[in-house]
Each structure stands twice: as C-alpha cells, then as structure tokens.
Amino acid sequence: MSSTLKKADWNNSTIIKENVLEDITKLKQQPGQEIHIEGSATLVQSLMKANLIDEYRFLVHPIIIGSGKRFFKDGMNTTGLKLVKTQALDKGVILLCYQPEKN
Amino acid sequence: MRKIVMLNRVSIDGFFASLNEKTWGMDWFVQDPAVDKAAHALVAGDSPPDTLILGGITYRGLERSWTPWLKDPKAPKQMKAVAEELTGMNKVVFSKTLKKGEITWENTQLYADNLIKVVQNLKRRKGAAIMIMGSGTIIQQLANAGLIDEYVFIVTPVVAGAGKLLFKDVKQFGLKLLSTKSFKSGNVLSHSETVKSKK
Numbered sequence: 377m378s379s380t381l382k383k384a385d386w387n388n389s390t391i392i393k394e395n396v397l398e399d400i401t402k403l404k405q406q407p408g409q410e411i412h413i414e415g416s417a418t419l420v421q422s423l424m425k426a427n428l429i430d431e432y433r434f435l436v437h438p439i440i441i442g443s444g445k446r447f448f449k450d451g452m453n454t455t456g457l458k459l460v461k462t463q464a465l466d467k468g469v470i471l472l473c474y475q476p477e478k479n
Numbered sequence: 480m481r482k483i484v485m486l487n488r489v490s491i492d493g494f495f496a497s498l499n500e501k502t503w504g505m506d507w508f509v510q511d512p513a514v515d516k517a518a519h520a521l522v523a524g525d526s527p528p529d530t531l532i533l534g535g536i537t538y539r540g541l542e543r544s545w546t547p548w549l550k551d552p553k554a555p556k557q558m559k560a561v562a563e564e565l566t567g568m569n570k571v572v573f574s575k576t577l578k579k580g581e582i583t584w585e586n587t588q589l590y591a592d593n594l595i596k597v598v599q600n601l602k603r604r605k606g607a608a609i610m611i612m613g614s615g616t617i618i619q620q621l622a623n624a625g626l627i628d629e630y631v632f633i634v635t636p637v638v639a640g641a642g643k644l645l646f647k648d649v650k651q652f653g654l655k656l657l658s659t660k661s662f663k664s665g666n667v668l669s670h671s672e673t674v675k676s677k678k
C-alpha cells in the first residue's frame with residue numbers, strides 16, 4: 377500500500393495505490409493462510425478504523441526509550457480487546473496477543 | 480539502601496492516565512481485584528513498603544478517595560484495610576501548587592522542590608521499600624536520575640489513543656524482566672528491575 381512507490385521489483389510484490397480497504401477486504405475473502413502486517417503504522421491505523429484487523433501481536437521489549445515514533449497516533453483508541461496469549465520470551469521480551477471482541 | 484518500586488497501570492500505547500480530571504485519569508482502567516491482589520503481593524515482597532512518594536495530583540486523588548473510608552462505619556472491610564494501610568504509610572509529596580494547609584492526611588510531608596536530593600536521602604535512611612504510583616512527572620525525574628529500582632506494570636488491554644505518557648522524554652534505559660502474569664480480565668502484570676550500569 378503506497379501512494380508514492382512507483383515500482384516494486386521484489387518477487388511476488390504488488391502495489392496498491394488506492395481503494396486499500398476494498399482490496400484488503402477482497403484479500404481476506406480469498407482462500408489462504410494468515411495475512412501479516414509488520415510495522416506500517418499508518419496502514420494499520422486505516423485498517424483498525426475499518427475493523428479489518430483480527431489480531432494484534434506486540435513484542436514488548438525490556439527497555440524504556442522515552443521518545444521516538446509512536447505506533448498508535450493520538451486519537452487512535454480501542455477498548456474491548458481480548459487478551460488471547462502472553463508469553464515471556466528469552467531476553468525479557470513479552471509477546472502480547474489481543475483480538476478485538478466482535479460485536 | 481532502600482529500594483524504590485514503581486507501580487502503574489499502562490495502556491498498550493504507553494499512557495498511565497487519561498486527561499479526564501473528573502475520573503482522576505482512570506477512565507480506561509480495567510479493574511480486577513485479582514490483579515490488585517497480585518500487584519500488592521509483588522510490591523510488598525518480603526517486606527511491605529512503608530513509604531509512598533507522590534506527586535500533587537496523585538496525592539489529591541488518593542486522599543479524596545481513601546480518607547472518607549476511615550471514618551465511615553459502613554465502609555467495606557477491604558476498603559477500610561487499604562485506607563488504613565495508606566494512612567499508616569509515610570507519604571512524601573512533591574508539589575509546587577499544594578499548600579501545607581490543604582494537607583489533612585496523617586503521616587504526610589510536603590516538599591516544593593529538591594526532589595532528587597530528598598529522595599536520595601530517603602533511600603539512605605533505614606526502613607522498608609519505597610513505593611511510587613501515579614505521579615508521572617515525578618517518575619520521569621526519578622527514572623532519569625536512576626533512582627527507581629523496580630517497575631511493576633499492569634498492562635491494560637486498551638489502546639488509549641491519548642492521555643499522559645508514563646515515560647515522556649525519559650532518557651533511554653534498560654530493564655530486566657523478572658516475571659509476567661496474565662489475568663482473565665485481560666490485564667498483564669509484569670515486574671522488571673533496572674539494569675544497573677557497572678561502574
């Protein structure tokens with residue numbers, strides 16, 4: 377998903393310039409495995425608003441940064457997340473998995 | 480040296496309170512007595528803390544929420560127990576706006592400044608552990624001075640989207656994870672200690 381990228385030469389890459397929500401909805405309906413998004417905070421925020429994300433997985437690292445890029449922009453809020461998994465990994469990283477509760 | 484232990488709820492996106500003064504910033508908290516109990520046990524460890532460091536806003540909130548239970552004959556047992564525990568602790572309050580006359584709670588000392596110096600002296604004195612909760616701006620200053628030894632987070636299953644950031648503009652530092660525990664309410668309790676730089 378990019379409005380500025382002109383080409384993506386890497387194998388199996390497709391650029392979607394517009395109608396992101398429509399295209400993602402179609403992608404979800406196709407047979408296949410899980411779809412993953414990594415990083416991509418702006419895209420995640422659009423998909424969050426459209427209720428297209430089924431699970432959030434966070435790797436909480438044992439460090440306080442104090443400043444930097446925030447994953448969730450101000451005003452992006454959601455309650456009703458259900459904790460489905462937590463796991464303490466090696467080196468003190470915590471995996472937290474949440475699913476939005478379906479209404 | 481006495482250790483200082485921080486306890487705070489944090490949203491997934493790193494806020495410890497909302498901006499809503501009417502609720503003392505507690506809008507999105509997911510309350511769960513099992514979490515409170517576990518957090519209390521974690522902070523208390525072998526010797527329960529006898530001192531509480533607080534900023535002005537958190538102090539006001541605690542005083543107004545808990546002191547009424549002390550004199551209320553109808554107060555539920557648990558509420559009364561917490562109220563008595565907090566009343567018995569030494570409360571060290573840092574605020575530039577609170578006036579001495581406004582403080583009615585027993586065992587409270589008010590300081591307008593010299594935060595770092597006062598806390599360093601407090602740590603050197605004999606006694607049990609020192610706890611700090613709420614009090615974001617105080618935590619930020621103490622964290623920067625390397626004075627907080629342990630952090631207990633109650634990670635709440637909420638993206639708050641706005642509010643008060645717990646570690647706003649704090650200098651980077653590392654933590655060592657000691658334990659995590661998850662609860663049916665969706666809260667995750669995590670306990671870490673500060674990684675001491677070897678000198």
